[in-house]
Amino acid sequence: MTFDHARIATMPRQNCYPCGQNGTLDNPISPQGIPVLGERYEVPARQGRAVRLTAGQTIRIINTHGTQVCDTWAFSTHNLNEFMSWEHGRAWIDGLIPSVGDPLLSNRRRPIMTLTADTSPGIHDTLMAACDLYRYMTLGVTGYHDNCADNLRLAMQAIQLSVPEVPQPLNLWMNIPVNAQMKIDWSPPVSRPGDYVELRAEMDCIVAMSSCPQDIIPINGEQCEPVELHFEVRA
Template identity: 60%
Template sequence: MTSDLQVLPARRGQAVRLAKGQAIQIINTHGQQVVDTWCFNADDLSEFMSMEHLHAALQGIFPAKGDALTTNRRRPILILEEDTSPGRHDTVIAACDVHRYASLGCTEYHDNCTDNLHAALGQLHLRAADCPAPLNLWMNIPVGPDGKITWGEPLSKPGDHVVLRAVIDCIVVMSACPQDMIPINGAACQPTEVHYRLLD
């Protein structure tokens, strides 16, 4: 049974429990919004979707439709079941945090994905020891032949979506990235809301 469409507000985070076999559809409503995404074993938060371990499993850095997304214990936790976007998602860059914004010249508190992760888990009365590197849905980080990266704009279109299906009971956390100082959320540097729903 499909749930009603839910809003993930711009600059905020949300945690959702998925039972084994359930899925979540995450929709890039306006086409330009990056969504930092984490997944934790519901029974043991010390096991989580790990980008470092995923690189070894994929032998690459861009997950594609049908790929298993693996944990720090090298087993699947989610399957990327659908992806209507061009498929450019980042697995290299850490979640933004207060230190990142300070390095960009921000002198006051700035909403950030690291704090959004912890706040979202806190709403479920859970706590992660640290902030793992996220799967940055729709974040476009081109990697040159020399290994250098650039901060690209998303290639996704309004309404593009992914479906992530749970291999085990898990907790998915999403953050509509608040980055508004470089154009990873589009040239306008204007974070927007996205939508999601649960699927059986």
């Protein structure tokens, strides 16, 4: 395995900067990310979207085809340095995967969202970092490759915000089984077409989603083909 160490060391200069661009930057759901309640929005394959929620509102994220992983983040509207954190969240729920009713904690150890519904078999991931350009370099990609870290950065920029860093996401429907020897595998989702989760905002927050662009290993289904997701915001 070889690395372009100069590229890794210099791209990007700050964690808020993307390493490249795609359609995410030019296609926010609205200029400030404010949704029309009840309207269904698309997160296109390989892209990201960001949406503002007020405390008490619920976002339904839909695995339209059943095979797509959705990297999901939440940031406090009032302070982007407070965000959903799985280093803190796993300690609170005493587990690796949240269940319905579980609070999703911020890095200041207070609930930022609550998982209120899940029609899927409940297999999600809280261990893996968002894919980024450097991940694809380790997989042999030599040019730019769409990635979840940049989709977060671009989705936030599209609504006039800048993230201070790329936290560990909640990887909805990502199937990373852990065996008795504490080894992991990269497996296809076990979700079904139309499965959804619902997350209730416990504070004013911005939710960002990436329709994961991974097309080299089968975390987006055996065909390794990223597809679109959808979401709705409800009062």
